[in-house]
Amino acid sequence: MASQAKGGARVALVAHDRLKPAMTVWVARHRATLTTCEVVATATTGSMVQRECPDVAVCTVLSGPLGGDQQIGALIAEGRIDALIFFVDPLTPMPHDVDVKALLRVALVHDVACAFSERSADFLVAGGALASRRS
Ligand SMILES: O=C(CO)COP(=O)(O)O
Numbered sequence: 787m788a789s790q791a792k793g794g795a796r797v798a799l800v801a802h803d804r805l806k807p808a809m810t811v812w813v814a815r816h817r818a819t820l821t822t823c824e825v826v827a828t829a830t831t832g833s834m835v836q837r838e839c840p841d842v843a844v845c846t847v848l849s850g851p852l853g854g855d856q857q858i859g860a861l862i863a864e865g866r867i868d869a870l871i872f873f874v875d876p877l878t879p880m881p882h883d884v885d886v887k888a889l890l891r892v893a894l895v896h897d898v899a900c901a902f903s904e905r906s907a908d909f910l911v912a913g914g915a916l917a918s919r920r921s
Pocket residue numbers: 800801802803827828829830831832848849850851854855882886
């Protein structure tokens with residue numbers, strides 16, 4: 787994360803399996819913004835994004851079920867993330883549901899700009915949440 791000096795926000799991308807295709811499409815639509823950002827993602831989400839959008843540099847943490855959601859949460863707690871784009875699947879039970887809830891909770895605790903769906907993520911971009919770091 788810290789190694790890339792870019793002007794845009796520090797953005798975390800996470801998507802549950804059913805929504806990973808939507809995440810890659812979303813990233814492709816917003817690649818002009820995201821190429822200015824420091825992007826971190828859970829492992830599988832990040833590898834799909836990287837494959838479909840190689841111009842968007844992505845650092846990855848572990849896969850969500852293996853602790854990646856907690857790693858993103860720790861980055862948020864340390865003040866190292868400005869925005870969380872998390873495409874949450876509300877229709878599929880998750881073995882790591884407690885980690886998902888913990889990530890959402892810590893994002894709220896630290897008042898990070900959050901979007902949990904494609905349309906709400908569009909609003910974050912339109913509102914400038916990814917244009918710069920929080921002051
Ligand atoms: O499970 C996830 C979020 O809860 C996402 O993790 P992956 O991107 O590794 O699939």
